[in-house]
Amino acid sequence: MADTAVGVHLASEQIAFDDKPQSFGRQAWKRFRSHKLAIVGVFLFLFLVLAFWIGPRVSSYEFDEINIVDRAQGPSGKHWFGTDDLGRDLFVRAMRGGQYSITISVVTGLMAAALGGIFGALAGYFGRVLDTGVSFMINCLLTINSLAILLVLGVKFQMTPMVIASLIAVLTWTRGARVVRALVLQFKEREFVLAARAAGASNLRIIWSHLLPNVAGALLVEATLLAGTAIILESTLSFLGLGVLPPETTLGTLISEAKGAIDTNPARVLIPGGLVTLIVLAVNFVGDGLRDALDPTHELEL
Amino acid sequence: MVAYALRRLLGAIPVILVATFVMYALVSSINDPIAQLRQSCPQCDASAYQRLNDLYNLDQPIPQRYASWLGSALTGDFGVSTSMGEQDVGPIFWERAKNSAILSIPAALIVIVFSAALSIYSALRQYSLGDYAVTGFTYLGLAMPTFFFGLLLQVFWGIWFQDWTGLKPFWTGGLHTESIGELLSSVALPITTLVIISLAADTRFGRAAMLETRNADFIRTARAKGVPERTIVLKHLLRAALIPMVTVWAITFGTLLGGTLVTETVFSWPGLGRLLIFNGVYDGDVNIMMAVILFIGVITVLFNLFADLLYGWLDPRVRYG
Numbered sequence: 001m002a003d004t005a006v007g008v009h010l011a012s013e014q015i016a017f018d019d020k021p022q023s024f025g026r027q028a029w030k031r032f033r034s035h036k037l038a039i040v041g042v043f044l045f046l047f048l049v050l051a052f053w054i055g056p057r058v059s060s061y062e063f064d065e066i067n068i069v070d071r072a073q074g075p076s077g078k079h080w081f082g083t084d085d086l087g088r089d090l091f092v093r094a095m096r097g098g099q100y101s102i103t104i105s106v107v108t109g110l111m112a113a114a115l116g117g118i119f120g121a122l123a124g125y126f127g128r129v130l131d132t133g134v135s136f137m138i139n140c141l142l143t144i145n146s147l148a149i150l151l152v153l154g155v156k157f158q159m160t161p162m163v164i165a166s167l168i169a170v171l172t173w174t175r176g177a178r179v180v181r182a183l184v185l186q187f188k189e190r191e192f193v194l195a196a197r198a199a200g201a202s203n204l205r206i207i208w209s210h211l212l213p214n215v216a217g218a219l220l221v222e223a224t225l226l227a228g229t230a231i232i233l234e235s236t237l238s239f240l241g242l243g244v245l246p247p248e249t250t251l252g253t254l255i256s257e258a259k260g261a262i263d264t265n266p267a268r269v270l271i272p273g274g275l276v277t278l279i280v281l282a283v284n285f286v287g288d289g290l291r292d293a294l295d296p297t298h299e300l301e302l
Numbered sequence: 303m304v305a306y307a308l309r310r311l312l313g314a315i316p317v318i319l320v321a322t323f324v325m326y327a328l329v330s331s332i333n334d335p336i337a338q339l340r341q342s343c344p345q346c347d348a349s350a351y352q353r354l355n356d357l358y359n360l361d362q363p364i365p366q367r368y369a370s371w372l373g374s375a376l377t378g379d380f381g382v383s384t385s386m387g388e389q390d391v392g393p394i395f396w397e398r399a400k401n402s403a404i405l406s407i408p409a410a411l412i413v414i415v416f417s418a419a420l421s422i423y424s425a426l427r428q429y430s431l432g433d434y435a436v437t438g439f440t441y442l443g444l445a446m447p448t449f450f451f452g453l454l455l456q457v458f459w460g461i462w463f464q465d466w467t468g469l470k471p472f473w474t475g476g477l478h479t480e481s482i483g484e485l486l487s488s489v490a491l492p493i494t495t496l497v498i499i500s501l502a503a504d505t506r507f508g509r510a511a512m513l514e515t516r517n518a519d520f521i522r523t524a525r526a527k528g529v530p531e532r533t534i535v536l537k538h539l540l541r542a543a544l545i546p547m548v549t550v551w552a553i554t555f556g557t558l559l560g561g562t563l564v565t566e567t568v569f570s571w572p573g574l575g576r577l578l579i580f581n582g583v584y585d586g587d588v589n590i591m592m593a594v595i596l597f598i599g600v601i602t603v604l605f606n607l608f609a610d611l612l613y614g615w616l617d618p619r620v621r622y623g
Contacts, residue, residue, distance in 0.1 A: 280445035
């Protein structure tokens, strides 16, 4: 679907000579806009963000307000998503959990992109020992199951959302690093880099002002797709009982708590699970749109 | 190619050593069997502590403990379990590995067949209703956490379907081996869960691979010189597009063999994943944990190598450097 969209735009740009010349940014924006799923993703994401942050203000309940009389109820006009075993309002708790899921995904995406960008650029640009070292680190990380490490750490240390986000980022920056490394390897022999070097630019300057802008698009795509992975990993971790400290909650924790009540009140599992799926869907839609917009020559990779 | 394979295997050894050492150091520094004993058995005397020391070399620094663990692991001795009454880890491990394989091998085979079929269909009928359905399925499968899909299956077959029809055709948890029918009924839902999640990823990749090949020059040439469409699809398109897919399948196979942690937890399946999570992580059983971690690491490395070798074998243009 996206392939033809790109083709059509390129063709129309070549024919319409009297149009203003378009920067890469403008072309990318046009490609992104014409990617229907990406637009759906953006609006879905914005809607969820608004709901998660405004929802708790609309409701008259607090996320940690215990009300034993109303415990373990199904969805109703009074409690939109029902209540848990302590009578806490599940609508407010789901919104609160959604806030954490979104925060964790954004923070993880940014941190993993930063790590992947730095390591990938260093490995690709300087090669030799640095390249071998970074590849070795990547291979080690790929050999260990990230969920297993997260679980081991989760048993011992109390997790805060920021700790979870940093850990996931430390375990998953490898994909971004591989993409950046490959691109830097390609670009570093190109004329504009040679020209910069001939003009006396330092290595750091070449990386920062000449190479990074060229890999930023691909890195942004990886960061977005990684944000989706982070939500799934976080919710899995909470589902296995190793999430944030109560009474705080995340969507995975809500599902985990509702497991026992699945026979009597399946909505308690379906609602938070559906919300996780919606967030990841929105993020992946945006990621695919960004890929088609920023990286039109994208090749298949394993 | 043999030289290349050997070089890759040799290169993988330090990776596995460092990865397992990091895990060993992490788990050992987090878990303190002496403190656990003090808590669980306050009346125990010094001889009990001494015994624990002797069993797990607790008086030695972690690198030395790792070295002696590795030494015995290489001879096939994975030590004794702390959480399961000092049994040998080896037999427990192989029993659980067999149970995991009951799920992962059929799941991997189903994924291969279905992802091939779906991506061929989807790519040949691009923009048709069926193609949109396949694409929608891949998006949904990739967005849904494994445990949530497993719970959905349990809710559907365990509650709703039973309420409507009074029948409960599948077990929603546990391994039941009384008869072949029971076995099939207990593997159905966990295998479905494993299949759906991997199938989404592989089909998405396969569809893209097929589409890319379909637009390649050699297909246009074949069409231009009048090769029948059927021959183009079977002889030119499929052969070329299956090459990248085969390598993805090899990796899927490795992933499934190594990691069915979440699915096993949801379906209370007595496999390696549950062993790792419940005995290894929750009970802090270092030897159990390390056996599973080592297994996952070796499987991952081997299947990645296998994927690369397959790629070179199928595509003669690839030369090993």
